[in-house]
Amino acid sequence: MRARGYGRRSNGISMADNTEHITCQEVVDLVSDYIEAALPSEQAALFEQHLNFCGGCMNYVEQLRTTVASVGALREEAVPADVKAELLAAFRDWRRT
Amino acid sequence: MTSATVTREEADLLERLRAGDERAFEALVESYYGTMLSIAQTYVRTRSVAEEVVQDAWLGVLKGLDRFEGRSSLKTWIISIVVNIAKTRGVRESRSVPFATLAAGDDEPAVSADRFRSANDAFPGHWWTPPADWRALPQDVLLGRETLHVVTRAIAALPDAQRTVITMRDLAGCSAEEVCETLAISEGNQRVLLHRARARVRAALERHLDG
Numbered sequence: 136m137r138a139r140g141y142g143r144r145s146n147g148i149s150m151a152d153n154t155e156h157i158t159c160q161e162v163v164d165l166v167s168d169y170i171e172a173a174l175p176s177e178q179a180a181l182f183e184q185h186l187n188f189c190g191g192c193m194n195y196v197e198q199l200r201t202t203v204a205s206v207g208a209l210r211e212e213a214v215p216a217d218v219k220a221e222l223l224a225a226f227r228d229w230r231r232t
Numbered sequence: 233m234t235s236a237t238v239t240r241e242e243a244d245l246l247e248r249l250r251a252g253d254e255r256a257f258e259a260l261v262e263s264y265y266g267t268m269l270s271i272a273q274t275y276v277r278t279r280s281v282a283e284e285v286v287q288d289a290w291l292g293v294l295k296g297l298d299r300f301e302g303r304s305s306l307k308t309w310i311i312s313i314v315v316n317i318a319k320t321r322g323v324r325e326s327r328s329v330p331f332a333t334l335a336a337g338d339d340e341p342a343v344s345a346d347r348f349r350s351a352n353d354a355f356p357g358h359w360w361t362p363p364a365d366w367r368a369l370p371q372d373v374l375l376g377r378e379t380l381h382v383v384t385r386a387i388a389a390l391p392d393a394q395r396t397v398i399t400m401r402d403l404a405g406c407s408a409e410e411v412c413e414t415l416a417i418s419e420g421n422q423r424v425l426l427h428r429a430r431a432r433v434r435a436a437l438e439r440h441l442d443g
Contacts, residue, residue, distance in 0.1 A: 158357025160348045167427035171408070191362025195343075201366050201374060202434040205383050206402035208375050209273075211266035218283070222261050222290050223254060229294040230252035 157181050162192045166199045238302035246306065249297055261290070264307070267404045268314045274387040274399055275318035277325055285321050289314040308414040311404055315396055342431035364442050379440060386436035390429050397422060398429035 157165075162185055168174050169182055186193055238246070248256035268289055272282035292313045300309060349360050366374065373379065387395055387403075396415065400406040406414075412422050 158348075158355075159359045159362075160343075160345075160357040163342045163431070164427070166342075167430050168423055171423065171426075173408075173423055189359075191359035194363040194365050198363050198366055198434055198438065199430055202383075202430055202437055203402050205375060205379065205437065206387070206398060206433060207405070209270045209380055209384060209387075209403055210405075211269050214262055214265040218265070218287075219258070219261060221287070223258060225291060225294060226252075226254060226257045229297075 155181060157185050159185075159189060159192050159195075162186075162189075163195060166196055169196070170199060170203065238305055242306040243302070246297075246300070246302070264310055268310070270403055271311065271314055271399045272318045273384060274395060274403075275315075275322035281321060281325070282318070285318045286314060288317050292317065304413055305410060307404075308400075308406060308410045311400060311406065312414050315399075319392070340428075340432075342427070343435070363438065366441065369441065373441070379437070382436055382440040383433060386433045387429075389436075390432060393417075394425050394429035394432070397425040398433065401426055402430070 162182065165174060165178065165182055169179065174182060186196065245256055245260065249260065265286065268286045269282055272285040272289075273279060276282050276285060289310070293310055296309075296313070300306070304312070347359065347361050349355050349358050387398060390398065393415075397411055400411045400414070401408070408419065408422055411417075412419055415422075417425075
């Protein structure tokens with residue numbers, strides 16, 4: 136899959152030189168802030184405008200969301216019974232001192 | 233949830249803990265044990281050492297409970313205790329931990345420059361080899377044991393500050409404000425560290441999933 140023409144010199148369609156746009160290489164540095172909703176609104180607009188045209192960057196955003204979810208999936212939940220018993224014993228000791 | 237100081241709920245819990253309420257302590261252990269163990273495992277080499285770290289951290293919590301002033305939330309206070317102990321243990325072990333030495337320099341780009349079209353291309357800075365669509369992958373591959381092991385090792389290989397920020401934010405579920413407060417860093421610094429850390433973990437996942 137390729138990034139579709141979305142740049143200053145796109146397929147013969149002349150775009151004014153001052154047309155604001157961001158490249159894929161710039162997008163990857165903004166994705167984490169975008170997920171955090173920490174991009175200033177003007178930059179967020181440029182970012183989303185880019186995503187509308189670019190499947191590669193869409194995938195990158197999804198990959199970063201998956202990355203965040205997989206880090207969250209490392210969290211363990213259950214406390215082994217023997218560990219809990221030991222910790223409660225430590226708590227009782229602490230209370231007595 | 234974003235409050236970096238003690239919530240009303242935590243204040244009640246603290247009072248019960250200080251009064252020696254065993255049920256309150258049990259609830260606290262149930263809330264944080266798993267998170268603490270996962271955090272510890274990103275700093276030390278084995279699960280058994282991580283378990284020792286968490287045990288020590290709980291003793292640290294008990295020791296500090298009476299002096300805890302509530303300037304941070306109870307949660308971030310507990311997490312900073314486990315991070316500090318795990319860091320110390322990790323440093324002590326680090327001679328025998330090869331991944332710790334593989335941590336790349338801080339100026340490494342989020343995605344290697346050769347993935348993008350060069351300056352003399354018609355579309356400079358656009359993907360040359362775009363990322364794949366992971367939505368097509370089955371969940372049991374994405375969140376399977378092997379993949380999660382890759383994630384743990386990738387986090388373990390991060391420079392210290394990045395590792396702490398990503399574990400606090402994305403593993404322990406702390407807010408940005410809680411992280412800034414605990415580590416005494418600015419909001420902007422927190423975002424940069426999180427960005428770099430997530431980018432490296434993503435790159436490790438990409439090598440694993442798209443291999």
